[in-house]
Amino acid sequence: MEIKKNREGAKLTLALVGRLDTLTAPQMEEVVKSDLDGVTELSIDLKELTYVSSAGLRVLLMAQKAMNSKKGTMEICNVCEDIKEVFSITGFADIFTIK
Secondary structure: OEEEEEEEOOEEEEEEEEEEOOOOHHHHHHHHHHOOOOOOEEEEEEEEEEEEOHHHHHHHHHHHHHHHHOOOEEEEEOOOHHHHHHHHHHOHHHOOEEO
16 A cells, blocks of 8 residues: 655645555554644545555544544545445444545
């Protein structure tokens, strides 16, 4: 998986490319742990993400909790239908702001 980062002031956009699964979730977790200092808006672009596993859902939830603790916001955008269905079935669609 590739993570493209774009920071503009207090807004960080992460564009995920490929698969967010057991093998790649630690990479995303490291970004969440190290790159959120000073960030009040986090946008995660899933336009080029083809798959998300339970490990991927866990790290997205971790990012949401990190932003909540900072009193910041997080949105997930450009979600394909397959991943929207995963979010819906797992109840994550009720937790995340999806655009």
